[in-house]
Amino acid sequence: MSEAASRLCRACGLCCDGSLFPTVQLQLADSVQALKAQGLRIQHKKKCDFFDQPCSAFKNKCCSIYQERPVRCRAFECQQLKRLAQGETREEDALKKIQEAQSMIDVIKKLLYRLGPTNPKKPLLQQYQQIIAEPIDSFQNSTSDANCGVPPVLASSSINYTLSRCAPEAPGTSSTEANFERSLLTLSAEKKFVEERMQLDEALSNLNEFLNQEFRCA
Numbered sequence: 001m002s003e004a005a006s007r008l009c010r011a012c013g014l015c016c017d018g019s020l021f022p023t024v025q026l027q028l029a030d031s032v033q034a035l036k037a038q039g040l041r042i043q044h045k046k047k048c049d050f051f052d053q054p055c056s057a058f059k060n061k062c063c064s065i066y067q068e069r070p071v072r073c074r075a076f077e078c079q080q081l082k083r084l085a086q087g088e089t090r091e092e093d094a095l096k097k098i099q100e101a102q103s104m105i106d107v108i109k110k111l112l113y114r115l116g117p118t119n120p121k122k123p124l125l126q127q128y129q130q131i132i133a134e135p136i137d138s139f140q141n142s143t144s145d146a147n148c149g150v151p152p153v154l155a156s157s158s159i160n161y162t163l164s165r166c167a168p169e170a171p172g173t174s175s176t177e178a179n180f181e182r183s184l185l186t187l188s189a190e191k192k193f194v195e196e197r198m199q200l201d202e203a204l205s206n207l208n209e210f211l212n213q214e215f216r217c218a
């Protein structure tokens, strides 16, 4: 590996931290025992040995078992490294692509955190899948009383419609006002929840497209 490639990898880590791949499959030439002894958490399912990412050997943005790393790790070269080796990109441009991917990932992590709980030790995609496993109307279902019996809504125009349905016909009593206030708060939180779920979908889809184009191998 060239020095420029090595500098890029040290600034990156996308192929070890669960951003590019959820798992790494071991090959016949890999010694499961030796890799386990190095601290890799090897699993065995359907006649395959593999380990999950983020990799337990990925420490301080480096592979802590570099000399003994598995075959697939040795063989993998992302698109940026290939382009660099072929003179199709410059180190600074490849670094910008890495930083762009990292910024997109940061946005996704913030959204996951807000919509969580998720397990940050799991690959990004699995955290996302955990979030979307919750039905999008779960928020509305849990607050059906506050919705005044109006069916779950998604669009903000529908939420405005719901608000008008929830408005008390004869405002003035303190309990009616309190209920209305609660409805407003619930609908506002509900709208934010749905918007952030939509932002997460879009951000994940954009990241996946970007990683396919710029990092994963064709």
Ligand code: SF4
Pocket: 008, 009, 010, 012, 013, 014, 015, 016, 076, 077, 078, 079, 080, 081, 215
């Ligand atoms: S994705 Fe590419 S640049 Fe990043 S660590 Fe892996 S091989 Fe290196």
Ligand code: SF4
Pocket: 015, 016, 024, 055, 056, 057, 058, 059, 062, 063, 064, 065, 066, 069, 070, 073
């Ligand atoms: S063994 Fe090393 S190169 Fe392979 S995924 Fe883990 S940290 Fe990355």
